[in-house]
Amino acid sequence: MEIAIVDDMEDDRNLIRHLAHTYFEEKKDLYDVSPNFIEFESGEAFLKKYTPGQYQLVFLDIYMDKVTGIDVAKQISTIDKNCSIIFFTTSNDHLLDGYDVHAVGYIIKPIENHIANFYSAMNYVVSKLELDNAGIIVSTNFDSLYLYYKNILYIDCNNRTVYVHLTDKVLKILGKYSDYKDNFLSDSRFIECFRSIIVNMDYIDTPTASDFILKSGEKLPISRRKRASVMKKYMMYFMHKQ
Template sequence: MKIAVVDDLAQERNEIISLVTDYFSVRFQQFDITPEFCEYESGEAFLDGFMPAEFDLVLLDIYMAELTGIETAEKLLLLDKNIKIIFFTTSTEHILDGYGVHALSYILKPVTKHMKAFYKALDYFVELLNLDKCGITIKTSSGDMFVLNKNIVYIESSVRNLFFHFASEVVQASGKYSDYSKVLREDHRFLECYRNLTVNMDYIVKPIENDFLLKTGEKIPISRRRKAEVIEQYTTYFINRRGF
């Protein structure tokens, strides 16, 4: 596992590396993960030569000279939409900005005084690594097709048609919606928000009245009868996944 630590203070970088090393040392037998760290003293230094999928996790300070952590994250997302980021800061001022770049969490400094939140964020990150390997086989007219759960935006069924929606394409599948939905909902990222419609909550930007706005720009309906339940489930997931 490769982790980038971006902070303009060497002492802060060393502390974060030590804490993350301790975290994985304690949980090594459970997760079987050995972290490799790369240090950067600025957002510019990190972005220079950055390659998509190079890092599993970026630990990023908010307050830095020149490019801030938020600005660095915005540029990172243009290069790698799947980048996973945990922010560190001395203030809660930019917490909403953290939402905007889909950060996993937002940890206050000194980190040693917020270890519970930090470890919760790392727990969620490791969970995502494991979930990234989960997938489902769908039946299509061209044969069986294995897809990773993380790439499914939502599935829907209407009359006799069943569709899997991805960020860049829609695939028509055969079989029962209920069978696929049941399997997907065992992955806690998925929520049946409307009759015969199950969405991956990682693609939800926010609820707007009776719809969810998705990162793809689409809007999908929320069941009016179950609206309170659906919103509560999404809100709980949204809060828990970031550790705020």
């Protein structure tokens, strides 16, 4: 896991690195994460070398000369939606700015007085990382592939052939629908909305009386028999994400 620490105070950078390292050591039985820390003493130095997808987590001090942590976060959030941001600051004044850039943590200095908040933010980051990396191995006529759940819109079965609908293509995979059903439904993002159709709820745009309309414009039927339970699970998932 690539982590950037951007703070103009060396002591604070050292403390953040120490706390993060301690967190991962304590959680090593739960999470298989190997952190790699890169430090920057200014927002300008970070942005000069930053490329989208380079870091999974960025620790940002808000109050820095010239380019502030808020300025840095705004640039990150416009080009890298998958990068998590945790702010460190001496004031609550920029709390709303943190929401605007979807920061997952806002830790008040001195940091050692807010360890519980730090751990809570880190738990969210690592859980999100595990979701991003979760997936399934499928076989096709040509090869075995590892598919990330986050890239799957839905799965369906037609004439005993199973199809995985990805964000950029459709794959015909070997095996029966029942071979894959439990694996998909074990992930909280997926729900079986109709017989032999499992949809990733992250890609649902609008539910109607009889269908889920996806962000792609596709329409998937909702079983009349299971509609109440399907809609309850969808609404619970949607509310939990907010």
